Amino acid sequence: MTNWVDSMVEQASDRGRVLLIDDSKLIRKTAEKMLDKVFTLVLAVDGVDGWEILAKDGDIQVIFCDLMMPNMDGFQFLEKVRSSDDERIRQLPVIIVTGADNSEPAKEKAFALGATDFITKPFNATNLRARAEAYIGHQRQTKTLLEQVNLDTLTGLLNKEGFEDRLAKDISFITRHQHSLSTLLIELDDYKTLFEHIGRAGYDSILKQIAKVIQRSVRREDTVARTSLARFTVSLPTAKGDGALTLSQRICQQVAAFGIRFKGEKITISLSIGVVNVTSGQHPELPELLKAIRQALATAQSKGKSQVHVQGLEGQVLETRVSIDQLLRELAFNGKLTTEVDMDNLVTSLKPIVALLNQSQKQALIDSVKL
Template structure:
């Protein structure tokens, strides 16, 4: 599968310096620009860069402050930073390295040196990312593993609270998988697990969506910024995608082919009773802050139980209601 070009964030209050760096580095990567520390952090959150070239001294928020903020941000703490500075004093470089900087480039910028050093850091970063991805992928199915799911759910739950966005979760279970293995053998069972995983992966389109193997014949799908209706549409598409694989299953009590059951849960603002008989669970503010996504997982698991005991090859959903702000009239 083709990979996208590396992403560079160039940060300097001098637009002439940015223009020079951009002209030199455009062949190496996708570029974004910021002229102050606050904008740099905002852009980095919108699209996490592979490398940041950061002016050490800027009005307002300095490059050192930006680097320190990144080091304390779970989303950005592994992004390498190269300081670009007119200072060559040992104390300045030592201070930057103590903050976690990967390298220093001194002004005036020499384009050949800039390209060579940035190229080296990009290659190292991308190689490290590849090793990390390999460690986080389920070896059989090719989708993310349980560790990635646990981390992603925690991160997306926190983001959903911070930005007041919906968050949906699907639990997907292959119906009658033990009889399938008994009938066709474990080797064919492994082939089927991989095929189902890829069918699920083929339904989700956004980079932020995550399909992971939860264990055995169960998969989980994290859907950030997805409403209940949106999650239902994705679940229906997944049911159809697996059915269209047309994998024979003579030992199934549900259908002559492999099917899946799906339990879904969505955490969102609930304006009233949910359509379609969806079970609604109200959460209070303290529970939400301490939860970390556990209630969403528990609700999806309960919905999956209902789907399996209601005939299988279907999706059932629960709705978790986020606490609504209330005015007490005090001023």
């Protein structure tokens, strides 16, 4: 016989958990009367209060949110939800509660920021319950499917859980066969500013284009995943640091070449990439490698936009072989070098070529440097 406490807990979990955010005490009381017998209702007085609840309560399944509130309004709350690094929060349905004083442009702005649906005040019990039931049902189905296949809904790539499972297998493979492994952590530069500027639809479109560029650039045996709001992670079994660097630069250049315009304005897109190379004979643990690629990305970002940083598992900077042609292409494309180059070694390596020049050619080279 089932313990009655367990039964009560199970019934409570099946009710569905709804977060309602509204600064009107009357609206909160009205919603409580309409929903409390069917759902577990959590109430918040403004966007700040709602965000704090959402960050702590992992069981929220649908959100009803007013637009006009003090401290943090519905627009700001919606933007915070859709730009969250937590995929669970980012994918939650947010139903905007509108009133007679909300204009069409306000609704269009909310939709651009990622509003799932709208409901108008004053609402009736049947309509409110129907919306909650529909989106909770859809949320449960989506969550179940994602848990089964470990896929990111936007790009169709693996998600964080799926990638970490695959990376663990790649680590096992390279350890067993004494191969190297390179791992990339890629992040869209200034992604929050970009999201605010062009809205969710435009932002999602850019992410999908980036995903396609990365997928087209890797080998069949490599793994690409979207592991956070603006981050992609790539596992390259058997790849050395030089190859990973070349791949990273190619991805950066292709993304920088996106011809994206928004309301007549050209939008510049760039990536920062951290690369960690595990050499043959090293036996990393998964958490150790994940920490190392986060460190590598942070180092790349500390140098500015569109930077690539390559390091070893323990943080040491790796010497990578870079061709002169590659450096010239970078200068032509970016107007600067994004690759870390030891200039003293570069000069030393060029001496045999300079020695082949005649006197007038050497003088021309010296004069060009003086300019």
